[in-house]
Amino acid sequence: MIKIGIIGTSKISNQFVEAALKIESCSINMIYSRNYEKGKIFGEIYGVKNIVTSIEELGKSDLDMIYIASPNSIHFSQVIELLKAKKNILCEKPMGISEEEVNEMFRVAYENNVTLMEAMKNTFLPNFKAIQKNLYKIGEVRGFIGNFSQYSSRYTDLKNGDLTNIFDPKFGGGAHLDIGVYPLYFALRLFGIPKKTVGGNYILNSGVPGIGSIILEYKDMIANIFYSKITNSYIGSEIQGEKGSILIDSISNIKNIRIIYHDGSEEGITVPQLENSMIYELEAFLDLLKQKKVESDVNTWEISKNVIKIITK
Amino acid sequence: MIKIGIIGTSKISNQFVEAALKIESCSINMIYSRNYEKGKIFGEIYGVKNIVTSIEELGKSDLDMIYIASPNSIHFSQVIELLKAKKNILCEKPMGISEEEVNEMFRVAYENNVTLMEAMKNTFLPNFKAIQKNLYKIGEVRGFIGNFSQYSSRYTDLKNGDLTNIFDPKFGGGAHLDIGVYPLYFALRLFGIPKKTVGGNYILNSGVPGIGSIILEYKDMIANIFYSKITNSYIGSEIQGEKGSILIDSISNIKNIRIIYHDGSEEGITVPQLENSMIYELEAFLDLLKQKKVESDVNTWEISKNVIKIITK
Incomplete structure (x- = not known):
């Protein structure tokens, strides 16, 4: 069973959790929110009781992966802290808000030999x-x-x-x-x-x-x-x-x-596709974990780096 | 009756002549082609017998306006020569192939007090x-x-x-x-x-x-x-x-x-519109002649100048 932690309790996190719950091998084990009450309300929808209010607790947990959907400007510090705690991370787009941030995130992921992928679903x-x-x-x-x-x-x-x-x-x-x-x-x-x-x-x-x-x-x-x-x-x-x-x-x-x-x-040339479009990126991420690969060969680190470089130029 | 001369015998000139023949006050009086035979063949379609092979002859004629649809790189020399001969000109887009050309064309039109408009129909x-x-x-x-x-x-x-x-x-x-x-x-x-x-x-x-x-x-x-x-x-x-x-x-x-x-x-919000889309620009040009205006307030000289400046940058 892949134990998943969630950062962020807005609409996109709901969609992610619903995607995860469709995959047999996944369980949602922990919810992070700066605001405990907000985290509790979010957790109650899906029967998750483990609510934390510090990133450190996520890092110390036995979670296999963490999905991050906090505000864009906060991704960097959370990702770096959790990579250093050896957590695999699926981080919502945009990964960081500058080229420097994203380069550093991948550097730390590589150094710690953990999986890091940008959650660009399309x-x-x-x-x-x-x-x-x-x-x-x-x-x-x-x-x-x-x-x-x-x-x-x-x-x-x-x-x-x-x-x-x-x-x-x-x-x-x-x-x-x-x-x-x-x-x-x-x-x-x-x-x-x-x-x-x-x-x-x-x-x-x-x-x-x-x-x-x-x-x-x-x-x-x-x-x-x-x-x-x-x-x-x-x-x-x-x-x-x-x-x-x-x-x-x-x-x-x-x-x-x-x-x-x-x-x-x-x-x-349309092919059938599940309504919840986040399932596919999650399945791809789980596959990386299974293969013990730190980087996706679809959403590569090179693409993520170049996207943020171009869009913020 | 507005006497019109035509430079260029390709498809767009056919469309222009057919537009002109729909307007009662217009007559096609002269066809210019570097190749006399080509001009003759074009003229025969519309019953125009006056075929010339030099721009000078167009300038010396009693034409009220000249429509130019020669290759883009030739517009400049033809327009300048005919403006100096005091001919009103409707010139196909792009008027010239550089900002300098177009600026000079409008300067000479202004100096000679003749009408010059770029034939951008849309x-x-x-x-x-x-x-x-x-x-x-x-x-x-x-x-x-x-x-x-x-x-x-x-x-x-x-x-x-x-x-x-x-x-x-x-x-x-x-x-x-x-x-x-x-x-x-x-x-x-x-x-x-x-x-x-x-x-x-x-x-x-x-x-x-x-x-x-x-x-x-x-x-x-x-x-x-x-x-x-x-x-x-x-x-x-x-x-x-x-x-x-x-x-x-x-x-x-x-x-x-x-x-x-x-x-x-x-x-x-579609409104009825004639199939031949060149009629409207010609009518606008004829209106300029009637009003003795050298410049259109729709296809202004400023727009023509900026279009060529931007597109060739």
Whole structure:
């Protein structure tokens, strides 16, 4: 049985726990919250009684892995402390809020011989693998429009004077870190590390990007990353090849994918996928533990390092 | 009767002549081609007998206006010579192939008090005006994805070793000049001149961009220009506001536009539009002649200058 500890009690932690409970070999053994009452309420939903309020207790426990979904700016100190306590860690994206932080996190993971992976879920989805498998059909890939724009009700709050984590620079907020990393990670996983990047943002009054874009220049293609927390997008994303294009409904969940060829014909390439999209990343992480590998060969340390480097440039 | 002369005998000139013949006050009086036979064949289709092979003859004629659709690199010398001969000119996009060329063209037009307009058609379309009219409905505009990617059969030729004008740097070829100017012009007309731009291209063996992208950074929004002659796109373009987004099928013809609001409701805002999309720019140009105005207040000299400056940066 893999004993799991959880840091963070917001919505995404619920989704993670529900994913874990679908996997037979997993049990949720410990919940961390700075606020004991909040941790207790979260634990009660899933029958977890072991609530702790210090990271040290997580480190001293017999947990096999820890899932971290605290505010972005807090990841670094928690991950470093727990790596040093030899805990395997699945850390929500973005791992850290600067290139330096992320480099140091991987260095310490390597030094302590423990598994560390960024919880970017889209690269593990069956529909991501379907894209990889079918990519050859559209010929040489020349263009990518990776677009993730989702209006946040927190932006309404912000305009009403209420600053929440997601738009607060102190907590590593901003559209780039919260949402831009999805299409960027997608691109780096599928097309590799670009040779050059340029970008632009519209910075909100709180000091973080509300909407922005990055151009990735490759040797033989152009990828375009577009992200927003202050608008919605309805056109999806698109991989453009010399023989056809792959249309993708959502870059984070990838529920519907189809190819349109240059002769106008269409081919659906969607495969069945569980509703809870976090199961796949967790299964991949458990597989790393089983194999005693410190690094994923899907969400590699190189990709994680380059994503934070590019998005914060 | 407005007497029109035509430079260039390719497909776009056919479309222009057919637009002109739909307008009662217009007559096509002269065709210029370097190759007399080609000019004659073109003229025969429309009953035009006056074929000339030198620009000087166009200048000495009694034509009221000249429409120029020669290869991009030739626009400059032809426009300058004809402006000095006091001819009013509607010149296909891109007007020139460098900022210096375009600046000089407008200077000479001003000096000679003749009308000069860039034939960018999309800004005159009824559906462009429908976008302008309805733009307030989506709240503060924060994002624009202006995407025009159209595979050219000339690219197949290029890969087979046959270099045509469209991919030849000597003739001002390249996806940026041929197709990138459409979404860029659209953005500058709708949102104004950006404060900063960055971009990237994939350069073909012939030396011109095959696909590329530009980010326009405004004070309070981000616009993204994406263009390609070596791939197709099927997702269209999108203007993103804080209350909803406007989805645009084609940035050059704009035949279908609809708003999706944040509550999921949709509103079609398409208006009827003639199939020949060049009629509207010609009517606007004729109106300038009637009003004896040298510059359009839609396709302004400032926009034309900034488009070529940004796209060739």
